[in-house]
Amino acid sequence: MKMQEEPIAAEAAARVAQLNVDQLAAWISSAPEPQRSALAFFYLNEFTHREMQNLLDVKMNELAQLISRGRSQFQAWLNTVTDL
C-alpha cells in the first residue's frame, strides 16, 4: 500500500508532542523493511550514517531516501492523528 507523504511542517514538533509512545511504536513497526530498521536505527540516535549503511547493507543515497521518505510519511500520518 502506498503511504501518503507530506513535507515537514513547522509545527511538526508540537504535533509529535501530542503522540504517545505506543502510537509511535505502532507506526514504526508497520513500516516496511528496510525502512523500518533505517528509521529505528536513525531515531535511536546511536549510529553514524556509515554504521547504518553497514547494518542495513545499503548505499548512502538509499539510506537517505529511506529516512527522507520515512519523515514525509510520518508527517502525513501525524497530520491525520493530531490536531493543532
Next chain:
Amino acid sequence: MKRWLTRRKRALLECAPISEAPPSDRAMRSALETARTIPEAAATLDAQHHFDVALAKLVGGITIPKEAEEWFVNAALIKGPKRSWKQIAWHPAILATVLAMMVLAGTGFFFFLEHLHEFPGSATAKRMLAVASTARRADFETVNTDAINLGDYFFMKFQLEHFDVPIQFSDLRARAARVFEDEDGTRVAQVLFAESGMQFFLYSAGGSELAKAAASSTKANWRYLESEGWAGAIEQRNGVCFMIAMRGSEAELRSYLSDRGR
C-alpha cells in the same frame, strides 16, 4: 528541496545527526557547514532537526522488549571499539604510508642538498674532473717550467691569449701541458704539476657551459665541486676561466686555496 547542494551532500543532510555534538565524519561536517551558509538550506535543515529531535525524544521512551535487547547488543558490537590515536598510528597501513612519505621526503631533501652544490655548467666541470682523473702523462708535452711562464707558453705555441695562471700559483712547477677541445669545441689547456694530484684547466670564457661554470663564480669566491675522489674549484679572470683540480676532498682543496691565498 536542497537543489543548491550536491546530490552527495543532500543525501548526507537527510541523515544529519540528531545530537548537537559535531559529527566525527568529515563529509558530514562539510555538508552541514555548506548547508548553514545557504539560508534556504539552513532553514530546511533547522526544521528537519527540530522534527528529528522531537521524534528521537519520543523514541527514547519506547521500552525495548527483552528479546530485542540482545539484538541491540549485537548491533552495538558491529560498531566495534573506538580506536585511540595510538592504535590508529600503529596501524600497518598508516605506518607504511608514513614510512613511504618519510622516504620520499628524505629523497627530496637529498636531491635538494645535491642541487645546492650545483651551479651553471657544473655538469661540464665534473666532466673536467673526470678528464683530470684519467689523464695520462704520455698525452702531454713536457714543459718543466714555473707556472708563471705558462701564459707565454700557451700564447707562443697555441695562440691562446691571457691563459695565465693566477699569481698565487706562479711558483708551482709545471711538468707537462696539452691543449684539447671539449664537447663544445672550446680549446682547453690542461697542466700537470710536480705536486702530486694537482692539475690546472684554462679555457676562454665564451658561451660554453664551462665558461658559465666559471662566470657564476666571482674573483673572491671559488665555485667548488667534487666527483670520484677529485675536487675542483673554478673562477674567471680576464675572460679566461681557470679551474684547479686536485685529488682529494673539497675540504682539502678549500684548505689548500686558503693557504695559497695568504
